[in-house]
Amino acid sequence: MADRISSLDEASISAIVRRAVEARLADSNDESDPYQLFHSRRAQVLKEEIVAAGRKLWQRQYVDGNGGNISARISPKYVICTPTMLSKGDLQAGDLSLVDLENNQIVGDRPQTSEVSLHLEIYKAVPRAQAVVHCHPPYATAHAIAGILPQGNLIPEQEVFIGPVALAPYETPGTVEFARSVLPMAKHHNTIFLANHGIVCWSDTVTHAEWNAEIIDTYCKTSMIASQLKSPLPEIPPAKIDEILAIKRYLGFPDGRLAEDRELPEAKGNLVRNPSSPSYLAATAIKRFNTREEVEELVRAVTAELLNLLDSRD
Numbered sequence: 632m633a634d635r636i637s638s639l640d641e642a643s644i645s646a647i648v649r650r651a652v653e654a655r656l657a658d659s660n661d662e663s664d665p666y667q668l669f670h671s672r673r674a675q676v677l678k679e680e681i682v683a684a685g686r687k688l689w690q691r692q693y694v695d696g697n698g699g700n701i702s703a704r705i706s707p708k709y710v711i712c713t714p715t716m717l718s719k720g721d722l723q724a725g726d727l728s729l730v731d732l733e734n735n736q737i738v739g740d741r742p743q744t745s746e747v748s749l750h751l752e753i754y755k756a757v758p759r760a761q762a763v764v765h766c767h768p769p770y771a772t773a774h775a776i777a778g779i780l781p782q783g784n785l786i787p788e789q790e791v792f793i794g795p796v797a798l799a800p801y802e803t804p805g806t807v808e809f810a811r812s813v814l815p816m817a818k819h820h821n822t823i824f825l826a827n828h829g830i831v832c833w834s835d836t837v838t839h840a841e842w843n844a845e846i847i848d849t850y851c852k853t854s855m856i857a858s859q860l861k862s863p864l865p866e867i868p869p870a871k872i873d874e875i876l877a878i879k880r881y882l883g884f885p886d887g888r889l890a891e892d893r894e895l896p897e898a899k900g901n902l903v904r905n906p907s908s909p910s911y912l913a914a915t916a917i918k919r920f921n922t923r924e925e926v927e928e929l930v931r932a933v934t935a936e937l938l939n940l941l942d943s944r945d
């Protein structure tokens with residue numbers, strides 16, 4: 632095997648690498664053929680992530696019956712989403728469908744969830760939102776029914792991943808009014824309580840949006856228990872909250888308390904301000920190799936790495 636590999640010359644290796652790189656770029660960027668896009672490798676990865684998140688939501692009892700829905704943005708125009716009338720515990724990749732931002736189902740056999748319009752409004756309002764999870768976790772939903780938001784500044788993890796939360800007014804699920812009820816708060820709040828209904832979370836990945844659901848529900852539960860022990864509850868001091876905000880700035884997480892988030896015009900909401908932050912890199916990974924020179928540079932770099940590896944084996 633090693634002999635066969637080492638007999639390949641640089642040009643052959645470079646050609647193989649170029650084919651792989653170009654296939655991956657075409658795979659991830661092409662919106663012209665939605666069917667192809669929906670069956671691309673990138674779509675497969677997103678579908679598996681959605682199925683895994685659905686399983687976690689069901690196992691954690693955040694969704695009952697056919698409740699809850701999950702979606703992921705696969706391109707500027709298209710979103711992969713869960714179907715209606717299916718338990719998230721039974722979800723399979725083949726159950727998902729592709730919809731456009733105008734709520735037309737483009738590919739997929741099962742009818743899409745009627746609540747996807749809520750997701751689409753968030754994608755349109757917040758370009759950096761790459762995934763949305765809606766569910767009914769008991770402790771957070773109890774707060775949404777009572778119309779009471781949990782006290783803030785109690786646990787660092789909540790402040791880092793979520794921060795201040797908001798409450799959207801009740802509207803009938805599936806209606807235009809319901810979908811738009813989150814618009815005033817979607818940009819500054821990645822987790823929003825829906826009055827008499829549940830919560831909706833957005834993030835840079837499906838996994839992270841599901842994390843937000845876990846974090847807020849546990850936060851609601853813990854703060855409810857703590858408030859029975861002592862009231863009012865002592866909060867993290869403001870100076871320490873400033874340190875948490877510095878972490879959020881580094882990570883590129885949204886927070887209405889950050890000056891740049893407050894001042895950022897809506898149209899620029901997709902800009903993540905710290906170019907070295909992990910979420911910035913994840914969000915721009917597909918777009919980083921746009922020009923022919925950049926593609927050639929990538930091919931050269933991977934080819935050189937492979938040749939080094941083969942040299943070291945000789």
Ligand SMILES: [Zn+2]
Binds near residue numbers: 699746765767804828
């Ligand atoms: Zn719901």
